[in-house]
Amino acid sequence: MKTILCYGDSNTWGYDAKTGGRFPPETRWPNVMARKLGDGYAVIAEGLNGRTTVWPDPVEGEHKNGKSYLIPCLESHYPIDLVIVLLGTNDLKHRYGLSAWDIASGAGTLVQMIQGSAFGPDGGAPQVLLIAPPPTCTAGTLFEEMFLDSDEKSRDLGRQYSRVAAELGCEFFDASTAIRSSKTDGIHLEPGEQVKLGAAVAALVRRILG
Numbered sequence: 001m002k003t004i005l006c007y008g009d010s011n012t013w014g015y016d017a018k019t020g021g022r023f024p025p026e027t028r029w030p031n032v033m034a035r036k037l038g039d040g041y042a043v044i045a046e047g048l049n050g051r052t053t054v055w056p057d058p059v060e061g062e063h064k065n066g067k068s069y070l071i072p073c074l075e076s077h078y079p080i081d082l083v084i085v086l087l088g089t090n091d092l093k094h095r096y097g098l099s100a101w102d103i104a105s106g107a108g109t110l111v112q113m114i115q116g117s118a119f120g121p122d123g124g125a126p127q128v129l130l131i132a133p134p135p136t137c138t139a140g141t142l143f144e145e146m147f148l149d150s151d152e153k154s155r156d157l158g159r160q161y162s163r164v165a166a167e168l169g170c171e172f173f174d175a176s177t178a179i180r181s182s183k184t185d186g187i188h189l190e191p192g193e194q195v196k197l198g199a200a201v202a203a204l205v206r207r208i209l210g
Helices: 029-037 066-077 099-113 148-152 159-169 190-210
Strands: 003-008 041-047 082-086 127-132 173-174
Touching: 003 029, 003 066, 029 190, 041 082, 041 190, 066 099, 082 099, 082 190, 099 127, 099 159, 127 159, 127 190, 148 159, 148 173, 173 190
Parallel strands: 003 041, 003 082, 082 127, 127 173
Antiparallel strands: none
């Protein structure tokens, strides 16, 4: 049995942009991925609304910092064969004032923490798949002010995440090649995009884990 941990934000949690609620379990991308993979894989979905890569949120709370919970999460679920990191959208909030380079570097810090851990098989480190989130499209939405100037920066995340993945020697996927953000609020995924993402990542996981 191969264990996969999906470490992400509201899109991993399954936030529904149209209702403000949560998609049913069968719609969320980690569960779609699990169905596509079939027997022999255990998928753990660890999504938190507002989670950043490594930045405590001065408005919503320090617990939104993805760095603070990562090691306890890994230890709780080990042995883990693969950790999928899909974070960075919340780092685009105007309050942080971060560049795409900064955000990718934050994601890289998480990758290094995983690679330096002993929570994989036989006391080694889990493998890592770093996913760059799709660009935002918040202009004219309720999130426009919160994510002011994010849309242009977000279009550079794929390039910057690819650079970090190459430097650290981990697997990489640019989500923008498979999905796009909802026009409803510019940052979340519609149900069909959740399904597309789950299917695309499942194909990658089969290659990575055999």
